[in-house]
Amino acid sequence: MPRRLRHAAALLACLLLLSPATAAHAAGRGSSPARELTVWLMWGSVPQPELERLTGEFEQAHPGVTVNVRMQGWPGIDQRLEAALNSDDAPDVVETGTTTTPYFAAKGLLKDLSDQSDRLGAQEWIPSLRESGNWQGRQYGIPLYAASRVVIYRKDLFEQAGLTQPRDQEEWLHTTRRLARAHRAEPGFQAIHLPGQNWYVLSGLLHDRGGRIAEHDGTRWRGGLSTRPAAEALRYYRALQSFSQAPKDQDEAHPFQYEVLAKGQTGQMIGLPWELADAERINPELRGKLGMFPVPGTTSDRPGSVFLGGSHLAVAQRGRQPELAADWVARLTGTASQERLATANGVLPNRLALAQKIDHPGVRVQAQAAANGHTTPVDPRWPTVEAAPNPVKTLLTDVLTGQSPRTAGRRADTVLEERLNAAAQGPRP
Numbered sequence: 428m429p430r431r432l433r434h435a436a437a438l439l440a441c442l443l444l445l446s447p448a449t450a451a452h453a454a455g456r457g458s459s460p461a462r463e464l465t466v467w468l469m470w471g472s473v474p475q476p477e478l479e480r481l482t483g484e485f486e487q488a489h490p491g492v493t494v495n496v497r498m499q500g501w502p503g504i505d506q507r508l509e510a511a512l513n514s515d516d517a518p519d520v521v522e523t524g525t526t527t528t529p530y531f532a533a534k535g536l537l538k539d540l541s542d543q544s545d546r547l548g549a550q551e552w553i554p555s556l557r558e559s560g561n562w563q564g565r566q567y568g569i570p571l572y573a574a575s576r577v578v579i580y581r582k583d584l585f586e587q588a589g590l591t592q593p594r595d596q597e598e599w600l601h602t603t604r605r606l607a608r609a610h611r612a613e614p615g616f617q618a619i620h621l622p623g624q625n626w627y628v629l630s631g632l633l634h635d636r637g638g639r640i641a642e643h644d645g646t647r648w649r650g651g652l653s654t655r656p657a658a659e660a661l662r663y664y665r666a667l668q669s670f671s672q673a674p675k676d677q678d679e680a681h682p683f684q685y686e687v688l689a690k691g692q693t694g695q696m697i698g699l700p701w702e703l704a705d706a707e708r709i710n711p712e713l714r715g716k717l718g719m720f721p722v723p724g725t726t727s728d729r730p731g732s733v734f735l736g737g738s739h740l741a742v743a744q745r746g747r748q749p750e751l752a753a754d755w756v757a758r759l760t761g762t763a764s765q766e767r768l769a770t771a772n773g774v775l776p777n778r779l780a781l782a783q784k785i786d787h788p789g790v791r792v793q794a795q796a797a798a799n800g801h802t803t804p805v806d807p808r809w810p811t812v813e814a815a816p817n818p819v820k821t822l823l824t825d826v827l828t829g830q831s832p833r834t835a836g837r838r839a840d841t842v843l844e845e846r847l848n849a850a851a852q853g854p855r856p
Contacts, residue, residue, distance in 0.1 A: 464751045465518040466496045472522060472738055474771040481758060492751060512536040512743050519746035520755050525559040526803050528568035528739045533807035537567040538742040538749060547757055551778045559802040560739045568739025569760050570777035572768060575733040575793045575800055576627060579703050580695040582718040592720040594727035600666055606694045607670045619695040620687050621668045623675030623827050624820035627734040628697050632660035634732035634801050635725045641804045641843055648847035650840025652822055658832040665827055675827040700773045700789030719792045735800035811846045818842035
């Protein structure tokens with residue numbers, strides 16, 4: 428064998444005996460060892476084309492780095508995420524729901540990103556998204572996207588009945604009543620599909636009237652479900668739900684609302700914008716017949732205060748690549764990626780000004796109410812409130828089946844306060 432070939436073979440044999448990182452270093456003649464950035468994202472949050480674009484740009488900007496994206500499903504995610512963040516093999520970047528970010532922050536599982544939040548555009552973020560990612564005055568979650576509920580309605584049925592989009596809640600109730608009367612001879616028709624336990628809708632009605640699910644008085648949480656604003660919100664919910672045939676003891680996923688809408692016997696529903704497309708997919712005859720408008724407020728000059736759900740990106744405290752993780756978060760939450768994400772998915776980007784510029788019907792409708800949006804009480808114990816039995820869901824069923832709002836509200840407040848004032852996951856701010 429020629430000397431040059433023998434030398435090459437010997438070098439190859441040595442490389443094969445080395446660890447992958449050392450081999451990459453040797454083969455690259457002094458380049459940095461190969462590194463891996465592990466990212467946990469939820470299915471559907473980031474469209475595949477955008478994910479591929481971002482991964483390619485990121486790896487090109489960081490030679491020797493490989494991005495390993497692991498897609499996750501929502502069922503059971505909190506338990507899986509807590510276990511992973513506590514492990515010696517924690518992911519570097521994680522996506523967290525806006526209602527659970529404070530929980531992971533209080534557990535010490537997320538890095539404090541306050542010193543980077545201004546650079547990432549914190550002053551431009553939708554207020555409730557910024558608030559829900561903040562714990563004890565420190566920013567742990569960087570807003571990825573938001574989504575709010577809208578009214579999805581049958582444009583053709585409104586037109587046939589001589590109806591227009593309602594401007595306030597009183598007119599909305601009147602519109603729904605007229606739609607019900609116009610179809611009273613049709614068995615199974617409902618002017619609105621409103622499940623008895625859609626507590627997100629109740630939360631918005633409560634905020635519209637100046638109330639809150641719970642408020643912290645500086646010492647402890649006080650429930651707000653037995654107050655006058657709560658009683659007024661519950662009565663309005665009961666009046667609207669009287670035009671629905673949805674179960675009074677189930678939420679919006681039992682059955683899925685878009686499946687009900689797709690049957691063609693529903694005039695309105697309160698849901699997420701992409702449920703319109705889901706209904707059209709099931710029943711193509713509905714294409715062109717469905718539209719959206721913001722949930723009305725108590726006055727015509729302001730849309731309803733909708734609940735803004737969504738996700739944050741966070742950097743794991745035990746992750747091995749904090750600098751790379753911070754750069755990934757910055758890229759995905761930057762304006763370019765945010766615009767593509769919102770346009771593709773119909774969700775709200777993290778910046779309200781950007782949302783108002785995006786040419787997408789779902790984004791436009793959501794943007795009208797986003798500035799008036801709200802989130803749940805920011806506390807690491809909030810997930811215990813949503814755990815079954817959810818006292819707000821129970822409250823709704825109790826009121827819809829005959830109990831007085833004040834009596835049912837006091838019972839709900841008792842459960843709410845027990846859970847929110849239980850042994851703290853972290854000190855109050």
